[in-house]
Amino acid sequence: MSAAAGPTRILDVxxxxxxxxxxxxxxxxxxxxxxxxxxxxLGPNGAGKSTLMRALMGLVxxxxxxxxxxxxxxxxxxxxxxxxxxxxxxxxxxxxxxxxVSENLELGxxxxxxxxxxxxxxxxxxxxxPRLKERLSQAAGSLSxxxxxxxxxxxxxxxxxxxxxxxxxxxxxxxxxxEEILETLGELNRGGLPIILVEQKAPLVLKxxxxxxxxxxGTIAAEIDPRQVTSHDELARFYLG
Amino acid sequence: xxxxxxxxxxxxxxxVALALWGLAAALVVYVFVYxxxxxxxxxFAFIYVVFVAGLNLFMGFAGQVxxxxxxxxxISGYCSAVLTAxxxxxxxxxxxxxxxxxLLCALIVGYPVLRLRGxxxxxxxxxxxxxxxxxxxxxxxxxxxxxxxxxIAPIGIGRWSITSDRGILLFLLIVAVLSLIAARGIRxxxxxxxxxxxxxxxxxARALGIDVARTKLIAFLIxxxxxxxxxxxxxxxxxxxSPEVFGLHMVVLAFTMLYVGGIGTVAGPALGALIVALxxxxxxGFKDYQDLAYGAALILILIYTPRGLTSLPELWTRRRRxxxxxxxxx
Numbered sequence: 001m002s003a004a005a006g007p008t009r010i011l012d013v014x015x016x017x018x019x020x021x022x023x024x025x026x027x028x029x030x031x032x033x034x035x036x037x038x039x040x041x042l043g044p045n046g047a048g049k050s051t052l053m054r055a056l057m058g059l060v061x062x063x064x065x066x067x068x069x070x071x072x073x074x075x076x077x078x079x080x081x082x083x084x085x086x087x088x089x090x091x092x093x094x095x096x097x098x099x100x101v102s103e104n105l106e107l108g109x110x111x112x113x114x115x116x117x118x119x120x121x122x123x124x125x126x127x128x129x130p131r132l133k134e135r136l137s138q139a140a141g142s143l144s145x146x147x148x149x150x151x152x153x154x155x156x157x158x159x160x161x162x163x164x165x166x167x168x169x170x171x172x173x174x175x176x177x178x179e180e181i182l183e184t185l186g187e188l189n190r191g192g193l194p195i196i197l198v199e200q201k202a203p204l205v206l207k208x209x210x211x212x213x214x215x216x217x218g219t220i221a222a223e224i225d226p227r228q229v230t231s232h233d234e235l236a237r238f239y240l241g
Numbered sequence: 242x243x244x245x246x247x248x249x250x251x252x253x254x255x256x257v258a259l260a261l262w263g264l265a266a267a268l269v270v271y272v273f274v275y276x277x278x279x280x281x282x283x284x285f286a287f288i289y290v291v292f293v294a295g296l297n298l299f300m301g302f303a304g305q306v307x308x309x310x311x312x313x314x315x316i317s318g319y320c321s322a323v324l325t326a327x328x329x330x331x332x333x334x335x336x337x338x339x340x341x342x343x344l345l346c347a348l349i350v351g352y353p354v355l356r357l358r359g360x361x362x363x364x365x366x367x368x369x370x371x372x373x374x375x376x377x378x379x380x381x382x383x384x385x386x387x388x389x390x391x392x393i394a395p396i397g398i399g400r401w402s403i404t405s406d407r408g409i410l411l412f413l414l415i416v417a418v419l420s421l422i423a424a425r426g427i428r429x430x431x432x433x434x435x436x437x438x439x440x441x442x443x444x445x446a447r448a449l450g451i452d453v454a455r456t457k458l459i460a461f462l463i464x465x466x467x468x469x470x471x472x473x474x475x476x477x478x479x480x481x482x483s484p485e486v487f488g489l490h491m492v493v494l495a496f497t498m499l500y501v502g503g504i505g506t507v508a509g510p511a512l513g514a515l516i517v518a519l520x521x522x523x524x525x526g527f528k529d530y531q532d533l534a535y536g537a538a539l540i541l542i543l544i545y546t547p548r549g550l551t552s553l554p555e556l557w558t559r560r561r562r563x564x565x566x567x568x569x570x571x
Contacts, residue, residue: 059444082450094445096438098505107434111450159449 007034010194011163016064018055025051027219028064033163033196038189040205040226041198043215049198050091052215053167056196057081057088068163083111085162091171093152097141101132104140104151108158125154128184146177153181157188164188164195170204182208258554265515273410279522280406286518287413288474291420292491293498293510295467298424301505302433303460304440306359308492309366312373313343313465314472315487321473322482323383325394332394332402336473340466347465348458355457370492377484389483396477409478416474417511420467425507427463436460501542503549512550516542 011033018026026048033039043049055062057078066073074080095104105125109118126133129150135143140151149169156164166185170178178201186208189195199205206212206226214222272279292314299305320339324330354365377384384390395402396412403412427433435456438446443453476482494517502513517539524534546552 054444057448059447078444078447079450079452082448088448090445090448094442094448096441096445098441099434099437103434103437106431107438107449107451110431110435155449 010035010069012067014065016055016062016066018051018060018062025218026055029220031213033194036192036194038195038197038209040209040212041215042202042212047215048218049215050167053088053165053198087156087159087161088165089152089156091167093148095140095148095151099140100137101140101151102136104155105158108155121158125157129154145173149181164193166197168198170201257557280410282518282522284410284413284478286514287417288471289514290417290511292468292471293495293514294420294424295464296495297499297510299460299464302436303457306363307366308363309369310468311487311491312370313347313468315373315377316343316346317469318472318476318482318487319384322390322393322476326390326392332396332477333398339473340469343469344462344466347462351458351461355461374484374488389481391481393476393480421511428507503551506551509549509551
């Protein structure tokens, strides 16, 4: 990992680990995120990808240190992490099914008091996902899977994230819908939004990411340069060791 | 979506909803004009509308559970009773002290108890209700135990007080409607959305910056305030209080009203309170079989409208739509 002169690091993670009871789901990991980059975190089922996301937010008991733009992200206080601009789109989307699409979006801006700013963010999200605009008064639970994922991303954007954490946005979606959502994420990232994207479906993500970490058995097994992964065989080698 | 206004909007398109609300309104008008025994039943129902509307904030919106909100009704009810009957206070300050006291208790109790979830929360809240009941029975120098306290001042200010049955009914109707309007306002506010979010997923709510523990506590306090208002209303309207008034059966009744009417909706609890209060009277002619008929009616309602009576209009639309598509296919 190169030092100095390169792009500014916005997230610094030192010795972050997490456990559920006796099971150490995440062994101490060190990594960083550069400003404006889309970092992919790849790995098979059960590698600890979701735990890593939840650990960054402080949703699980952790040890170690997370610094975001020079400020310590408090452990075990997700609301504070959210206030700092770390916004998670959880695995399985975590939308609130009985509430309307509009209410879900409003919840994204829960910490915002400025009405004018609120209207502006809402406008941006709805122009990014025009399909949500047609369904504003519909119960979120009645949306299709793809629309629910759009809502989950839209809700996160309502919080004006400084670093967006996405946990397997492709889960359970049709290939065409996945492509559409990843395209939007790429667009957001090119607009300057740093993103950590957790995925099982590596080939899709490697086209977007500049760097990728491979997670295996609760620890970072390798850092990958997506430009050098040219064939599926090579990727399989990473997965299988 | 589940508000009175949208129910009204829906009513114009859906005759079932219109019929339901029309029936309720007609009944209230009938009782108001002709009076009789149903007057007392309806007064009772309106007091329960307040109690259940509050409980619904905590259970329906925030997705928590409490078997102990009768405790807060009892605390404010007894405060009202003792301060007016024994010490000759005015009803308004007596009720204010009662509601304040109930809120203070809710704050002290809620802080540790709300760390619990599900069945554990249910058990802890049940214990609160039982403790307050036991205090009301045993603290005879103040509460007069099972004998109860009579001669509680009627609702009013100074020399002006409401003593006629019609006056009390009208006053309780106004308070009930206000409590529902407040509940709707809460549901549509940022707090209301946070409550429903907490019910959906605490982790997802936290990740959005919602302070889950604080949100639950606020819901608990607001619903306790509703319960306390209902408790004071009851003793001032009836003029008598004994421990049984705020016993466990209050919890059972409130739960029945919540689920029969439609938990988690604004209007559902109100509808449930009216139906559950009136249902036993409807079966008065069955004499010995009255309770049997009442129980059977409840079971039938819960089987055919599992999400409560407020879901009837929706069920009706769905059935009509299904019939329409079947018609197209044939």
